[in-house]
Amino acid sequence: MRLYENLSKRAAWSYRIAVLSVLVFGGAFVWHRFFGLTTPLALKIMGAAIAGAIIAVFVAIAGLVAIWNNGDRGAERAAAALFLAALVLAVPLWSLPALLTLPRIYEVTSDPGAPPAFDRVARIRQGQANPIRYDAAFAPLQAQAYPDLKPLVVQRPLIDVYTSVRDVVKTLNWKILEEQAPEATKAGHIEAVDKTLLFGFVEDIAIRVTGNAKSARVDIRSSSRFGQHDLGRNAERVRRFMTEVKNRLAALERLERMERVVAARQAEEKEKAKPQSKPANRRRDAN
The missing domain is CATH 3.30.310.80 (Kinase associated domain 1, KA1)
Incomplete structure (x- = not known):
């Protein structure tokens, strides 16, 4: 019972949010690429998934800090959350240089x-x-x-x-x-x-x-x-x-x-x- 009491809630929630972000982003990608989901709706869904990944990163970092200070369990889940969030954030981070340096034209x-x-x-x-x-x-x-x-x-x-x-x-x-x-x-x-x-x-x-x-x-x-x-x-x-x-x-x-x-x-x-x-x-x- 003590194992569950000492599990970091922040680490657990960061993992849940990161997994959900990956599923939402991947689902929107596949649905748009192969099954006709409209681009505006796909962009909104992917945007929500990216926002979720950012939240997961901050919650995971907060969880790791708490784990370091209090000795709670859950470092593996927080680390996994950071990895999953990085997968979702890879696309916007890859596009960031062009977004910042090239003109906003279509x-x-x-x-x-x-x-x-x-x-x-x-x-x-x-x-x-x-x-x-x-x-x-x-x-x-x-x-x-x-x-x-x-x-x-x-x-x-x-x-x-x-x-x-x-x-x-x-x-x-x-x-x-x-x-x-x-x-x-x-x-x-x-x-x-x-x-x-x-x-x-x-x-x-x-x-x-x-x-x-x-x-x-x-x-x-x-x-x-x-x-x-x-x-x-x-x-x-x-x-x-x-x-x-x-x-x-x-x-x-x-x-x-x-x-x-x-x-x-x-x-x-x-x-x-x-x-x-x-x-x-x-x-x-x-x-």
Whole structure:
């Protein structure tokens, strides 16, 4: 009976709270990632679990102090509570540097003055989703934090660039919602959706390709459907997309250069293989 009397209540409660926090956080994660729990509700549940983990940490520390001073039992439970709480707090702690150093924006674009428009996405974003209209206040914040996000201008025919862009979208496994190939009076336009690797948060993407038979320009807009801080994810997505497009166009240029070299060599070989023309008849000796 004395064993139960000397068990630290703070240690016991910290363990209970930590276990509950892990179960709630893990349940919300699985439910959102695989079974369609809405992102706003998932964020609220995870937020509650994180708050519980923080409480568990403070209660566990208080329990360890009491155990040290009074000699009560329960140090193992308090230590286990700290470990379980650390599992829940790992995600927000990992995101903390980005949260503190990067601007509080949820979308970026290569053309803040006239970002690619959302059409199909506009019919999807409902309820608590972020607005589809680009917030002009994001432009100076983006320029300061991500000065490298610029339009891609290349000296290639418009249709070639659009084809390469579409291939890159497929390579990156983005789900295409709507697309419009470039026409005489219309720019090429693609709307797609990507999901974050771990939590499956939805990010909407709009791509615009303009130009003519000699040159083309590529603009992109990447926007988090929910949440007010993207932690830099959209900027990384734009960088990856632009890099892939540049690499694909460079590969296409190398292939065309090789084809020209091969064609020139074949033409040269054909020229050499032609039979030599017969020499002109010599004039007869004069009598």
